[in-house]
Amino acid sequence: MPDDFVVTPWEVKGDIDYERLIQTFGTQKVDEAIIGKFTEHTGELHTMLKRGIFYSHRDMDKIFKDFETGKGFVLYTGRGPSGHTHLGHLMPWIFTKYIQDKFGVELYFQLTDDEKFLFGPDLTLEDTKHFAYENALDIIAMGFDKDKTHIFLDTEYANQMYNIAIRVSKKVTFSTAKAVFGFDNSTNIGAIWFTSMQAATSFLPSVLKGQNIRCLIPCAIDQDPHFRVTRDIAEGIGFYKPALIHCKMLPSLAGSDKMSASLPNTSIFTIDTPKEIKKKIGNAFTGGCASVEEQKEQGGNPEICSVFQYLYYIFEEDEDKLAERKSQCLSGELLCGYCKQYLTEKVTTFLQAHQERREAARDIIEDYMLRDCLCKEE
């Protein structure tokens, strides 16, 4: 890991050099060939591919091949329920939904309430289970296909998960866990174990179907270390290596680092009210100058502006409008207040509709939850 920024599954800080992460992690760049395959099979070029938001991958070529030959593939993504869902979490979900819709595939959605309990000194299991169910409402609100989407909590689906996870864990030494995750003697033995549970979901569909099927994991790149370990042991326990497609991380409203649920004022949560949204965006870090006069003269800097980043990553899908905004910002024509107001409207409209679907989700949550008892099978 370079020393000017840190990206691990549990910590992201500094100015992330995403191109260097590809080298550090040993992943592949999403190149023209991969983008071409996406366009060929989906009939469109998704904004997040066009803009290089989903920019890195492992084995996407194998996923396309399995799709083309009829072997098929499944999707796996997840969420660590340490708090309410914020907009940063939605990025990979939006892309995951695009893949599910276009390829018609099943999705396994893991809520790692065990992880957040094990890594969160102040979180109880009741807390993380509570947030897992809150997060599940957001997942359902995204509109994933009810018949093809399986959500589960690690602690409530442990009969299946534990049996796969112990097979993983037998192949991973403490040496490896230490090297990949930076553990030391003071790390608790649950945290050391946990990557086995995150790995296990890659193989769960194969176990449930009784036949191997490759799994594609859309996720933010900070989660890659788990799957590097998973890929190393996969074939040794009789499964395919999972494929991955990685996205960059939505910056916080404070302007840098990943949006974090632990800094509530710099993140917009899916349950925020219009008033809260307005206030948070109003206080957001921008690329503007100290005074209006100065800005009109020198122009703003959209590259470092969190408001512009929000539009770029999620809320302005129209390329022409985005380009125009950028140019008007650079010229000093557009002031920060206008952009903040524009983003506030976009986010408020989006979240109002999301919150309606989120409330409706309470009645249908069981349709999505993966439940299983080994005892039923016997």
Place this chain on the structure above:
Amino acid sequence: MPDDFVVTPWEVKGDIDYERLIQTFGTQKVDEAIIGKFTEHTGELHTMLKRGIFYSHRDMDKIFKDFETGKGFVLYTGRGPSGHTHLGHLMPWIFTKYIQDKFGVELYFQLTDDEKFLFGPDLTLEDTKHFAYENALDIIAMGFDKDKTHIFLDTEYANQMYNIAIRVSKKVTFSTAKAVFGFDNSTNIGAIWFTSMQAATSFLPSVLKGQNIRCLIPCAIDQDPHFRVTRDIAEGIGFYKPALIHCKMLPSLAGSDKMSASLPNTSIFTIDTPKEIKKKIGNAFTGGCASVEEQKEQGGNPEICSVFQYLYYIFEEDEDKLAERKSQCLSGELLCGYCKQYLTEKVTTFLQAHQERREAARDIIEDYMLRDCLCKEE
């Protein structure tokens, strides 16, 4: 650990100095006061207490107090299903049954198929599950109270167990696991995690009952390290420390160390035929001399004789007969062949009856198995 013998949950070798183990592990000697309490409540002095086979404990005084004040207690013991049950395993089960019968308490019987898979390089999960069910037949054949005995496999009761185990694991650092179990960088992360599952059963009855109840663990002393860790973290997660009563380990027919399922010719398994029993005892290490003449002249040495140990530990409950045998051996009056024949008859008779009950157990195994699905509760 002294360097002339080794006693860990996964390795026992050398000539074990049981008195020194009490000091090394920091347990208490089963003294007159504890024996007096047993006699008071059960109306008898069990052979295994009289002979110092169950010789060490932790918090037995608290168990008696909870019994006397009506708070009650539960029993927990277990078995690592790496192979078929042998006579060495039955020692703690015999004593556990005595406590269940006399105190009328519930017993939770854990089959750690995950452990044996994680620690056994050549064992698959199918192997350890298979042996778990084979071992369960022996447990049932012992005659435990059907209404008060709950047997489970870790891998099949994981929905409950995992939720308790992660609470344990959060409190145990790698430092502790390394110091107690001797793990190093090459240990797999499942093995490092496992003690959390062994600890969890101590708290399972409290979780199932929704109110704290103290648990007494009769076990061979090599299992104590797990529960030293368990006791250290128990109160921190809101439970009582488990109490323990420890037994010595049945020597192998080769004369030293714990009887081990991995050396089949020096262990008698519960499924052995009369022919196998006869052959194994026929080849057993004794305290006899090189020739009959020599032995008649010098006498034998029952202290190092595996045949005498078998009689002492399990198969000769009659104190007078045992004392007479010892004296006749020392004097040279009794030759090894006679003792071998006597033990063979005792073991054969015992195992024939056991095997009948063991076969009958196949039809009632589900009456004993603890099954639970979190989904049923919701």
